[in-house]
Amino acid sequence: MTTATLPLKPITKDFKEVVAFALSQNEATRAFVDEVVGAGLRNVFLVGCGGSLTAAYPAHFLLETRARFPVFHMNSDEFNLRRPALLGEGSLVVVSSHTGTTKETVAAARYARSAGAKVAAIARDADGPLAEAADITFTYGSEDTVVAPKGVLFGQLAHALLERTGVAGDHAAIRTAYEALPEALYTAQEEGEELAHSIATALADEEVTYVLSAGPNYGAGYGFTMCYLMEMQWKHGGSYHAGEFFHGAFEMVTEDQPVILFLGEDPTRPMAERTKAFLDTYTRKAHYVDSRIFSLPGVPREVRGDITPIALDVFVTRLARHYESVRGHDLDQRRYMFQVEY
Incomplete structure (x- = not known):
């Protein structure tokens, strides 16, 4: 514990x-x-x-x-x-x-x-x-x-x-969105603090956590599992594509299996929503990171789907900090990386 x-x-x-x-x-x-x-x-x-x-x-x-x-x-x-x-x-x-x-x-x-x-x-x-x-x-x-x-x-x-x-x-709208990112992404981190804390608190002692994502958001899920859970927290994790999930990995889901699912606002969102419907039915330990919780001030609504993958990736950095805080395991602690020849 x-x-x-x-x-x-x-x-x-x-x-x-x-x-x-x-x-x-x-x-x-x-x-x-x-x-x-x-x-x-x-x-x-x-x-x-x-x-x-x-x-x-x-x-x-x-x-x-x-x-x-x-x-x-x-x-x-x-x-x-x-x-x-x-x-x-x-x-x-x-x-x-x-x-x-x-x-x-x-x-x-x-x-x-x-x-x-x-x-x-x-x-x-x-x-x-x-x-x-x-x-x-x-x-x-x-x-x-x-x-x-x-x-x-x-x-x-x-x-x-x-x-x-x-x-x-709409290249002009994209540029408007990018120019808004210093404030928009900072605000997204503030808006995600409560969610990040709740996930870290709930899953701090779980033996294995599965992380699901898709499309441009796959990097956020994979990066969280590989770089933060495993590398920086020494916790077992598995990262799976939300579409591939139904072709094998979903057999491991029980009512006590922790899962984190990332949902964006790009064309691949239906895959994540299908996965959410399954998790809602078969596990009581599902946690959802939906980019719709971020207000992204200054980002035109019509191009949010181009920006939300970055916002989710930035959220992951705060989620990792909450794990660090709750578990007392410094993110800079390593067994092998930068410590030995490999």
Whole structure:
């Protein structure tokens, strides 16, 4: 049973400033995209590990559903070993690493450039091995506020690609939404505090928690399970796609099985709603994180579905802090990561 607790850490002090800094790179992003598209863009690869891989899920969904070119999303080491046949001149490879030193991702950037691709990096700082290996680096400069600016930088790049390649859409509304994000995402964290506390309190001592999500929100669910529950809280968790859930994993649900389900406002929401109906019937320990609880001030209603995946991902960071507080297990505590050779 959980006995020790830690004080709940507040929303990061630099949150609005860091998100605004990410937004300030939009013109540089558009200039880079103009260059890439003008040179003959053929395809896009989104490459990273862990949280940097999950941060790209909304951008991958956006491009895959609207772009006129193929887009691929994969782990850095798989990218290096798979050696995609379509990689080469005309490819844009977007690599991401918080520290800018993740060895697999640095290798991916170098491999991509050697194959003739253009490489854009997303990292905390504009120096280090990853920045040196890339053609351009977009940064956020914070150790504490990471998820939100990454979401902004990936999103700005994806929307610039869509606009520059002539994909129809309300690009003005999207820009209005992005400019509102420093305040909107900060407010979302405040609005989610009660829910985050209730989930962490209810599930702190559960042996295994299943986490379900889909579409552009899959990264929020997978990232919470992989990076926060397992890596940072040493708790057993399983992350499953809400659509795939009915093709095997749902057999493990009993009335005492804890499940967290993420619901967004994008076209894949019906999958999550189907899953919710099942959970309402067969377990008393279901917890729902529905993006509709976020007011997102300043975000036009018609483009909320493009923004809510970022909001859910940011909510996850607060949910992790509540687990840390309730369980007394510091998020920075590790057995292996950064501790041993692996």
